[in-house]
Amino acid sequence: MSSEWPLWEVFIRGQHGLNHRHVGSLHAPDAEMAINNARDVYVRRNEGVSIWVVRSIDIAASSPSEKGPLFEPSNAKVYRHPTFFDIPDEVGHM
Amino acid sequence: MYAQMVKTDAPRIKSRSEMDPRERAFQERIDAGQKIEPKEWMPEGYRRTLIRQISQHAHSEIVGQLPEGNWITRAPTLERKAILLAKVQDEAGHGLYLYCAAETLGVSRDALYDQLHSGKAKYSSIFNYPTLTWADIGAIGWLVDGAAIMNQVPLQRCSYGPYARAMVRICKEESFHQRQGYDILMKMVKGTTAQKAMVQDALDRWWWPSLMMFGPSDDASVHSAQSMAWKIKQNSNDELRQKFVDQTVPQAEYLGLTVPDPDLTWNEEKGGYDFGEPDWNEFFEVIAGNGPCNAERLGARRQAWDDGAWFRDGLTAHAEKATARRARSVAAE
Numbered sequence: 001m002s003s004e005w006p007l008w009e010v011f012i013r014g015q016h017g018l019n020h021r022h023v024g025s026l027h028a029p030d031a032e033m034a035i036n037n038a039r040d041v042y043v044r045r046n047e048g049v050s051i052w053v054v055r056s057i058d059i060a061a062s063s064p065s066e067k068g069p070l071f072e073p074s075n076a077k078v079y080r081h082p083t084f085f086d087i088p089d090e091v092g093h094m
Numbered sequence: 095m096y097a098q099m100v101k102t103d104a105p106r107i108k109s110r111s112e113m114d115p116r117e118r119a120f121q122e123r124i125d126a127g128q129k130i131e132p133k134e135w136m137p138e139g140y141r142r143t144l145i146r147q148i149s150q151h152a153h154s155e156i157v158g159q160l161p162e163g164n165w166i167t168r169a170p171t172l173e174r175k176a177i178l179l180a181k182v183q184d185e186a187g188h189g190l191y192l193y194c195a196a197e198t199l200g201v202s203r204d205a206l207y208d209q210l211h212s213g214k215a216k217y218s219s220i221f222n223y224p225t226l227t228w229a230d231i232g233a234i235g236w237l238v239d240g241a242a243i244m245n246q247v248p249l250q251r252c253s254y255g256p257y258a259r260a261m262v263r264i265c266k267e268e269s270f271h272q273r274q275g276y277d278i279l280m281k282m283v284k285g286t287t288a289q290k291a292m293v294q295d296a297l298d299r300w301w302w303p304s305l306m307m308f309g310p311s312d313d314a315s316v317h318s319a320q321s322m323a324w325k326i327k328q329n330s331n332d333e334l335r336q337k338f339v340d341q342t343v344p345q346a347e348y349l350g351l352t353v354p355d356p357d358l359t360w361n362e363e364k365g366g367y368d369f370g371e372p373d374w375n376e377f378f379e380v381i382a383g384n385g386p387c388n389a390e391r392l393g394a395r396r397q398a399w400d401d402g403a404w405f406r407d408g409l410t411a412h413a414e415k416a417t418a419r420r421a422r423s424v425a426a427e
Contacts, residue, residue: 004204005410007197024260025194027203029406030413033279041187043178045267 005058008034010041012048020052028053096154096218096242098146098381103139104320112209114175124325129255132198140324144201144254147326152192153210157391159185161225162234170228177274177298178231184271195256211396218379220307222385229282229296231252235275237297237304238344243268244338253325276345283349290350297346298354305369306377308335340366346415 005027011020023042028034034053043051062070078084089094109119117137123130130136159182166182169175193203209215220238225231246268250261279296282289308331312318321327339358346353357370379385 003410004202005406023262024191025197026190029409030416033413040183041190044183044187044270060135064131 006030008038008053009056009059010034011052011054012042013050013052014048016049020050023047025056040084089091096245096307097147098216098218098307099312100143100150100317100321102143102317102320102324104316105327106316107320107323121323124253124323128253128255129258131255133275138318139351140326141199143321143326144257144326145196145201148192148196148199148323149201149206149209150216150218152196152206153215154221154408155185155189155192156210156218157221157395158238160391160394161221161223162231162388164225165228169231169333170193174278180270181235181274181363183281184267186306188267191260191263192257195203195254195260198256201246207399211224211392211399212391213383218307219380219385222380222387223303224387225427226299227292227296229279229299232275232278232293233296233300235271235273236279236345237300238307239268239271239275240342241304241307241338243272244334244341246327250300251325251328257326271365279349283351292351294351297351301354302372302376304337305339306380308332308338310377336366339369343367382404 006029006055007025008028008031009025010023013020024038026034026041028037031053035051037071038053074080103275108117110121113121116135120135120137120140147273160183162178162185166175166178169178193206196206197203207216210217220241225234243265246261246265250258250265252258252261279293282293310331312331317328318330343353343358355370357368359368361368380388383389
């Protein structure tokens with residue numbers, strides 16, 4: 001038997017009020033053990049307040065070749081940034 | 095270093111005109127300081143070199159637990175024992191971060207373990223020396239982790255994203271390792287004559303193997319040149335060794351110890367120490383598997399893996415049953 005345990009991606013919320021952030025991955029037989037292992041591997045020094053684990057195969061990711069279609073459209077739309085508009089100084093902070 | 099003499103498959107470095115367009119674009123990204131991420135195209139040699147280097151680094155962290163683990167049950171106080179346990183646990187963690195980084199390059203964890211257990215993969219020569227006294231635990235933290243830091247700090251800027259990020263986590267923790275080692279020795283040199291002699295003996299035995307950790311001079315090595323072009327490696331072995339000696343000698347003097355090198359002298363002109371050559375025959379023997387503890391270390395790793403098989407299988411069986419149970423209860427609703 002002895003098949004390899006599945007791979008899990010680990011996300012930690014560093015402090016209350018912050019997003020969970022990807023910190024790395026690990027192998028574990030199930031979600032409960034993945035959280036236990038994440039405690040030992042990724043939070044040995046008070047790094048957070050909450051742990052998420054997700055099976056790596058369940059993550060859908062964009063491929064590097066899709067970079068153009070995904071990110072270029074926003075580059076062309078500079079008017080989405082507030083700095084696009086000149087507001088006279090007399091108007092004050094806006 | 096933790097990864098010594100990593101081969102790159104390169105007979106020589108390709109010039110720009112010899113590279114195909116993809117290789118050239120890749121090299122330009124590296125030169126511009128961009129990080130390479132797992133799913134992106136990379137030359138096969140880059141991928142294979144990284145797998146070799148990262149896995150050798152990971153194996154070193156894992157095997158590196160053994161010499162220190164030898165003293166957990168014999169630490170002189172409960173506090174020292176707790177500190178050593180935490181340190182050894184960190185080494186396991188470092189190994190795991192690194193295995194995960196290697197896996198992003200398309201190699202499986204089991205394949206990496208198999209390479210270690212079969213003796214095919216290398217790990218750092220330093221872990222094939224025995225820990226005979228408690229002073230050795232101090233010397234390892236001070237010298238071995240000190241040498242590791244020299245190498246790992248520049249690796250945080252490595253071109254491969256997952257490796258560089260693993261290095262950032264590791265470097266944050268290494269400083270604790272070096273300081274706890276030096277703290278052990280500071281305490282011992284203030285102790286009895288016998289304790290001080292024990293510290294000197296540890297330095298005598300660990301000094302040269304620590305210098306060997308950086309590997310032989312690689313100024314003429316095509317593998318090193320290729321690794322540097324790919325920004326997998328940032329400094330030459332001799333550069334890092336020099337830095338290590340310059341940093342460590344004053345620390346030895348503070349402890350009142352004598353560095354076991356008759357050729358060690360301060361060179362005002364270069365602003366660094368001149369020092370003797372390690373015994374490279376010994377280094378090559380240890381790398382080839384003939385060091386004092388090679389068989390013991392590998393034997394311990396294999397036994398741990400084999401003895402843990404029933405437990406790994408048990409957890410897998412439990413996870414499968416729990417999944418099936420959940421599926422049945424959903425179906426019944």
